[in-house]
Amino acid sequence: MAFESLTDKLSGIFKKLKGQARLTESNMDEMLKEIRVALLEADVNFKVVKEFINNVKEKAIGQDVLKQLNPSQMIVKIVHDELEQLLGSGENEINYQKNRPTVIMLVGLQGSGKTTTAGKLAYLMKNKLNKKVLLAACDVYRPAAIDQLEQIANDINVPVVNMGTNVSPVEISKAAYKKAFDDHFDVLIIDTAGRLQIDEQLMDELNHIKLSINPDEVLLLVDAMSGQDAVNVASAFNEKISLTGVVMSKLDGDARGGAALSVKHITNVPIKFSGIGEKIVDLDIFHADRMADRILGMGDVMTLVEKAQEEIDEKDAKKTVNKMMSGKFDLDDMLEQMKKVQKMGSLGGLLKLVPGMPKVSPEQLAHSEKEMKNFEIIINSMTKEERKNPAIFKYSRKIRVANGSGKTVADVNRVLKKFEQTKEMMKQMESYKKSGRMPPGFNGKFPGMF
């Protein structure tokens, strides 16, 4: 299948290497070929892919396979490290000014998510960082763009400088800065109109805005669904107005966001934020290491935990997380945990973050919800003892539960198997938590991967 996610693709490749004793030129070549295809399908620019593959190859050949790793783990490690490096270190924090407002300017192509992100940023800074935030509506071209910003700002109770559509964006920015300064705002966020990077007139306008208010941050919005051309867009914006950061938008879809890798690699501008949903809270700091984990099917555990903490009430979340991390849990816990995950909403976004569940299509989502219902029915047909200690399950018990729940023995086996997998996953997560990053050697396997 051509359009599996990169995660699935890499999982498949690594699987192929299982059982092979040594990294050889030929099996590595096959891996690299497949990684190339996977990266291209993830929309990483072909030039970036070339360099990536060459780097991985060089590193793999120059390095001895570590004693404690098997060859496939070694490749995983090299690919992971390389991906992480590609996504880049770099300063991904906003540098706040002390004696004057911090000015943030959002730029990008049409439809990349500037206005939505302006609202999310304002919310984040106001509610999480206690900043006094002012928005400026400088998109005087798209019909109702100002209405859109006004509505969002109104919802989160942030003031907007709105001078209508007959004033030039440069004048609006200047007036907004004056207001921000005079009224002691901490942050001014400038929402600009979408524009093509080849539209000289509009690019000049951006430059004028920039020169007249001297922003601390110029952030480019990059759509996670962007294709090969993302590098050209980013390069042109960077050349014209010197970007200080990138915001990846629409990462909540099933696009692999290869553009993030390309843009970072080509411009070396750090990625600072990622848009992970339509709601005002759905903006996250960008974590390069987590993104690399996620691409490799490690699952973004930390994001999951953070999201859980925000969306479930705090105590509840701590209990869940502790239980998840302790590795000690039974069938009841599994059921409860599955329900919680569902309660968190946007199961699609979350499932993707859970190790061992790399592939999420809409059908699978619907399927997993149905599966959960079935699990619940089956688990409810078990005795307390069975739920606490599933190891006691023999055939006769399975038959009883199957009959009691109106399911088949195969269904019961599925629940038990799932339980084993989940338990395994918990162990992985614990070691992940302890080391704070991907455990070296991966304990021999990724859950659900091999």
Add this chain to the structure above:
Amino acid sequence: MGLISFLKSKFKNKDKSVEEYSQGMEKSRANFSNRLETLSKKYRKVNEEYFDELEEILIESDIGVSLAVKTIERLLDESKKKKISDADQINELLVDILFEDYMSKGNDFHEIRFNENGPTVLLVVGVNGVGKTTTIAKLAKRYKDMNKKVLLVAADTFRAGAIEQLQTWANRLNIDIVTGSQNGDPASVAFDGMRRAKQTNADLVIVDTAGRLQTKQGLMDELGKINRVISKEIADAPHETFLIIDATTGQNGVSQAKAFSEVTKITGVVITKMDGTSKGGIILAIRDELSIPVRFIGLGEGLDHLKEFDLHKYLYGLCVK
């Protein structure tokens, strides 16, 4: 005669529409055809490396790895059969193959097919930020100019400012519009729209919907509901459902087309923002996998910059200097 020479002869006396295409796609074309040209200068006779580079050019246009590989394999095959090793001729053969592939996938038609009895309903869908509302304004103008009575239905009740955006266009174009309340049920707006269409004998009803990522099951279900409400009110409606695809879209475009096809019957793709530097090759991948024809192409911000998709002109714009 190869397609490029055919096109060259066909477009020797450029008519206005070719020029518009040509202008709109100037930036997309530049890179593609320049690389083809540089390539054929570099290699007078082709070798394996040449085909590798051609494959990269195709991949760079976002047509996707599998279609690129398939196309290059066929190119290798046919060039051997026809004993062609001249670089320019190989390039022509490549364009021929792309052309044939597209045409082999089914009919190629563009204008909205009007329902003979009663209003024709066009449902417009797509992910966030692809240009649905703007495209609707352009389509509304196009058919108003053809003396059709057009009605707009603002069923994007989710995104802030979406209703106002469509309302602004309706006012500018002096076209009737049905709106609901912000965060109201979009299906009920669609229902009102269908009722109004029947009452006022509208020729064409264009229903705007909220942008939705195809992975959001709840939102896709909502779209299914809108679709059902429309069918219930007007038989065989929606008669057309256009999926709007942004030219900058990468391989996710196919996933979009597949997922939207599951809840609505997509009858065409409209590719927007082709005036940028993106090549929009994803439309060829979508055609290849799902046989959906491209109906219109957005070549600029002006209201008249939405054109009928014409494969000849598209490839001409893409491949010919």
